[in-house]
Amino acid sequence: MTNTGSGYEDYDAAAMRYHERLIGTIGPARELLRDDFTRECLPFAGRLAHRYRGRGEPVDDLEQVARLAMLKAIDRFDPRRGSFTAYAAVTISGELKRHFRDRTWGMHVTRRMQDLGLAVRNARAAMTAELSRTPTTREIAENLHEPVADVVEAIASTTGYSPASLNAPTAGEDGAELGDLLGALDDDLEMIDNRVTMAGLLRHLTPREQRMLALRFHGNRSQAEIADELGISQMHVSRLLRATLTRLREALMTDLRPRCEEPHLRVSADRTTDPVVVTVVGEIERDNAEQLRTALHATVSHDDVVVDLARVPLVDAAGVAVLYDAARVAAIGGHDLTLARAQPWVVRVLTTTGLSRLLSDD
Numbered sequence: 001m002t003n004t005g006s007g008y009e010d011y012d013a014a015a016m017r018y019h020e021r022l023i024g025t026i027g028p029a030r031e032l033l034r035d036d037f038t039r040e041c042l043p044f045a046g047r048l049a050h051r052y053r054g055r056g057e058p059v060d061d062l063e064q065v066a067r068l069a070m071l072k073a074i075d076r077f078d079p080r081r082g083s084f085t086a087y088a089a090v091t092i093s094g095e096l097k098r099h100f101r102d103r104t105w106g107m108h109v110t111r112r113m114q115d116l117g118l119a120v121r122n123a124r125a126a127m128t129a130e131l132s133r134t135p136t137t138r139e140i141a142e143n144l145h146e147p148v149a150d151v152v153e154a155i156a157s158t159t160g161y162s163p164a165s166l167n168a169p170t171a172g173e174d175g176a177e178l179g180d181l182l183g184a185l186d187d188d189l190e191m192i193d194n195r196v197t198m199a200g201l202l203r204h205l206t207p208r209e210q211r212m213l214a215l216r217f218h219g220n221r222s223q224a225e226i227a228d229e230l231g232i233s234q235m236h237v238s239r240l241l242r243a244t245l246t247r248l249r250e251a252l253m254t255d256l257r258p259r260c261e262e263p264h265l266r267v268s269a270d271r272t273t274d275p276v277v278v279t280v281v282g283e284i285e286r287d288n289a290e291q292l293r294t295a296l297h298a299t300v301s302h303d304d305v306v307v308d309l310a311r312v313p314l315v316d317a318a319g320v321a322v323l324y325d326a327a328r329v330a331a332i333g334g335h336d337l338t339l340a341r342a343q344p345w346v347v348r349v350l351t352t353t354g355l356s357r358l359l360s361d362d
Helices: 011-022 028-050 059-076 084-103 111-130 136-142 148-160 187-202 207-220 225-228 234-254 289-300 317-332 343-354
Strands: 268-271 278-283 305-311 338-339
Touching: 011 028, 011 084, 028 059, 028 084, 059 084, 059 278, 111 136, 111 148, 136 148, 148 225, 187 234, 207 225, 207 234, 225 234, 268 289, 289 305, 289 317, 305 317, 317 343
Parallel strands: 278 305, 305 338
Antiparallel strands: 268 278
16 A cells, blocks of 8 residues: 555555456455455544544444445445545545434434534524624524524524433432422412413503503513603602502402503683682693693683692603693783692602792792
């Protein structure tokens, strides 16, 4: 044999000599020629097998797979098709990869899922370097042009290569094994009734209350962020959350439908007095501010008006805008608009927004 300079013998020349000797040879002599050529090629199979060592499989098993693959290459090789060395290398590498795919997984996983799992791992590494963060499953799916469901399945299937042993110790100090936990009582089972009941109760809340709870406990939003999204004050969000949770808790304990607090406002005008007294009951906010605007416009255009705010616990930005607008309409008509008996928090809001000039001295 001659050395090719790359560390491998010239198996192409040996294969040609082998096939030349086979011509006209029959019976046991043919088998002897095959055995001699196989022994010459075994070192090459061994070297290819050692490339895959350190991957959890015994080297002896890898060498056995490589040698059997070499026999297949010898029997199937056609000298007219090209290089024997290249053909044998491809055949042996393919059998070794097939061995890892079919024999080393702890659970059966289809070849597509194995290949997709490898693609997902490579894509995640590349996208993490590009985005400077871990990509989402949807982003990986779009990058690979694969359905999100398939990517999720591929990620889950990667755990099938080396599943956890049931004899693995648990985190506790009692010496228990993972298998001891199978069949144990699930502490969350006691919460099933409450979860089912709560799901029914939530449907009876107003759309705004449902959205607020979803933003707070599912979206993990802060009260300030919820206030910005709903267009109300942070204090209003805090009060609404507290009231909604209290009503849900009461309904959960009594199995009654929770009371719904639709944003409402009661506005009444006493025209027997001079000036006309407009009494407002409830919170003045975005959802009901238009109701107050209509009532005030119908009065301030013709009479002096005193707005009694004694039973108004909160005025938000929309309410402030309504009061500003009512004061403007009153001034155009030559009438006065006075805000009376405002609660301390409302006084603070009116002072901050420049409406303190409308507050009565009483």
